[in-house]
Amino acid sequence: MPDTRQYEESNTTNTGDRLFLTASVIGIAAISFGLGAFVVLAEVPPYQSLKNAWRAGTALWEQRTKYTDVERLDFWSPARTDQTGVTIHDQDKAQNGLTLYSSGDGPHAVLIDMDGNIVHEWRMPFSAIHDETSPIPNPQKDEFMHWHTAKMAPDGNLIVQYTAAGDTPYGYGMAKIDRNSKPIWKYLGTAHHDFSIADDGRVYALTQEFRFNTYPNRKQLRPPRLDDFAVILSPDGKEIKRVSILDALINSNYANMVDFAPYFANEDILHTNTIQLIDDKTAANFAYGKAGDVVLSFRDLGIIAVLDMDAEKITWATRGPWLGQHDPDVLPNGEILLFDNQGQFADPDAGFSRILQIDPRTNAITWQYKGNADQKFDSNIRADQQRLANGNTLITESSGGRLLEVTDSGEIVWEFHNPIRRDDPDNPGKKLVPVVSQAERISDARADLFRSTAPASNTGTSNAGEAQ
Structure with missing residues (x-):
C-alpha cells in the first residue's frame, strides 16, 4: 500500500x-x-x-501612428468655399503690386499678380539642404514640411523657413535661395515661425531647443523644456548672436508674467511666434524700444514684448485685449498692428478672429477689422497682416487659406483663395485647403524686376495653379 x-x-x-x-x-x-x-x-x-x-x-x-497621411496634418483645413484664386479686385482701391505667399501643401512659395496669375514660383525640399550638421538627425519626409514663412530679401532673392509636422523641435532651419530655387546659403539651426530682414541683409530669427536648466522659485518650468532663442544671422547666413528669450524674461522686471502661463504651456512656456526688428523708422515714434531691438510675441502668455539684443533683457512687455495673437508690427506712428486669433467674442457668427491696431501707451484699440455673417473671419492659429503703402491692410487668414486686402473702413478690395484642394480622408465628399501661413505685397523695384523677367509660360496662368 x-x-x-x-x-x-x-x-x-x-x-x-x-x-x-x-x-x-x-x-x-x-x-x-x-x-x-x-x-x-x-x-x-x-x-x-x-x-x-x-x-x-x-x-x-504618436508620430508613427498619427502623422501618416499628408492630408491629416494640421497644414490642411476644411475648405470653406469652392471659390479659388482672385475673387475680388477693385483696381481703384487696392494697392497694386505682386503678392508672395507660402502654402501648407509643401516647401514652396508663389508670386502672383493682382489677377492671380503666377509670376514666379520657388520650390526646394529640405532634403536638398539637410546634412550631418543639422540637429535634426532624422527629419520628416519632405511632403510633411512646408515653408511657414517666405520673404523677399532686398536683393530680390528669397529667404524661407522650414516647418515640419509631427516633430519637436518642429523648426528645421532656413535658407536663402535664388530665382532658380538654388541655395545661396543655409542655416540649419532649428529656426521656426518668423524672421525679420534688415536693410543691410542681416536676418533676425527665432530658434528652439530642449533645455534642462531650472530657475529658482519657478518649479513649474521643469526640464526638459522647449525654449526659444533670438538669433542674428550675417548676410551670408552665419549665426553671429544668440540670446535666450526665457532668460531675458526671467532676468527682467517682467519675470512674474511667466507665472500666469496656462497649464498646457509649461513645457513650451513662451511659444514665441513673431520677431520684428525695430529699425530707425519704427523707433522714431515708438517709446518702448530703440533701433536694433526686436518685438516678440509669446502666444500662450498673450504677451507682446521688446528684447534688447545687446543687453539680452526684456525691456518692455504688455498684455491686452487679444488671445492667441500673431505678428505684432510696430507701425511708423508708434502703434502696434496685430492678428488677434481668438479674441473676438461679440459675434461668433462672424468668426473669432480680428485685426487690432493698438496704442501701446494705453492698450486702447484705435482700429480693427473683423468679419460678419457673410464674410466669416477666423484663423485659430497662424496668420499675419501687413499695412500697405496706401493705408490698406493685407491680411492672411491662414486657416481659411485666404488672403484679403481691406480698406480703413473695412471694405474688402482684393481677395484670393488658395486654389489647391484635396479630398478630406475623414469626410467623404468634402475638400481640404492648405493653410497660407504668411503673405506680403511687394510694390517696390523688386516687383518691377519680376514683372520684366517673368517667363512667358507663367504669365497668363490664372488662379495660381490648378485646383487638385
Missing part, C-alpha cells in the same frame, strides 16, 4: 511554496508600486529619467 503521508507532505510543501512565492511577488509588486509612487509624487531620482523616457516613447508612438 502506497505511503500517502509522503505524498501529502510533498503536496503540502508545494502548496506552501506556491503561496510563499505568490505572496513574495505580491509583496515585491506592492513595494515597487509604493517606491514608484514615492518617486513620482516626491519627484526624486530617477523620476525625471522615467518621465523623459515615457514622453519620448509617447511622442514616437
Whole structure:
C-alpha cells in the first residue's frame, strides 16, 4: 500500500511554496508600486529619467501612428468655399503690386499678380539642404514640411523657413535661395515661425531647443523644456548672436508674467511666434524700444514684448485685449498692428478672429477689422497682416487659406483663395485647403524686376495653379 503521508507532505510543501512565492511577488509588486509612487509624487531620482523616457516613447508612438497621411496634418483645413484664386479686385482701391505667399501643401512659395496669375514660383525640399550638421538627425519626409514663412530679401532673392509636422523641435532651419530655387546659403539651426530682414541683409530669427536648466522659485518650468532663442544671422547666413528669450524674461522686471502661463504651456512656456526688428523708422515714434531691438510675441502668455539684443533683457512687455495673437508690427506712428486669433467674442457668427491696431501707451484699440455673417473671419492659429503703402491692410487668414486686402473702413478690395484642394480622408465628399501661413505685397523695384523677367509660360496662368 502506497505511503500517502509522503505524498501529502510533498503536496503540502508545494502548496506552501506556491503561496510563499505568490505572496513574495505580491509583496515585491506592492513595494515597487509604493517606491514608484514615492518617486513620482516626491519627484526624486530617477523620476525625471522615467518621465523623459515615457514622453519620448509617447511622442514616437504618436508620430508613427498619427502623422501618416499628408492630408491629416494640421497644414490642411476644411475648405470653406469652392471659390479659388482672385475673387475680388477693385483696381481703384487696392494697392497694386505682386503678392508672395507660402502654402501648407509643401516647401514652396508663389508670386502672383493682382489677377492671380503666377509670376514666379520657388520650390526646394529640405532634403536638398539637410546634412550631418543639422540637429535634426532624422527629419520628416519632405511632403510633411512646408515653408511657414517666405520673404523677399532686398536683393530680390528669397529667404524661407522650414516647418515640419509631427516633430519637436518642429523648426528645421532656413535658407536663402535664388530665382532658380538654388541655395545661396543655409542655416540649419532649428529656426521656426518668423524672421525679420534688415536693410543691410542681416536676418533676425527665432530658434528652439530642449533645455534642462531650472530657475529658482519657478518649479513649474521643469526640464526638459522647449525654449526659444533670438538669433542674428550675417548676410551670408552665419549665426553671429544668440540670446535666450526665457532668460531675458526671467532676468527682467517682467519675470512674474511667466507665472500666469496656462497649464498646457509649461513645457513650451513662451511659444514665441513673431520677431520684428525695430529699425530707425519704427523707433522714431515708438517709446518702448530703440533701433536694433526686436518685438516678440509669446502666444500662450498673450504677451507682446521688446528684447534688447545687446543687453539680452526684456525691456518692455504688455498684455491686452487679444488671445492667441500673431505678428505684432510696430507701425511708423508708434502703434502696434496685430492678428488677434481668438479674441473676438461679440459675434461668433462672424468668426473669432480680428485685426487690432493698438496704442501701446494705453492698450486702447484705435482700429480693427473683423468679419460678419457673410464674410466669416477666423484663423485659430497662424496668420499675419501687413499695412500697405496706401493705408490698406493685407491680411492672411491662414486657416481659411485666404488672403484679403481691406480698406480703413473695412471694405474688402482684393481677395484670393488658395486654389489647391484635396479630398478630406475623414469626410467623404468634402475638400481640404492648405493653410497660407504668411503673405506680403511687394510694390517696390523688386516687383518691377519680376514683372520684366517673368517667363512667358507663367504669365497668363490664372488662379495660381490648378485646383487638385
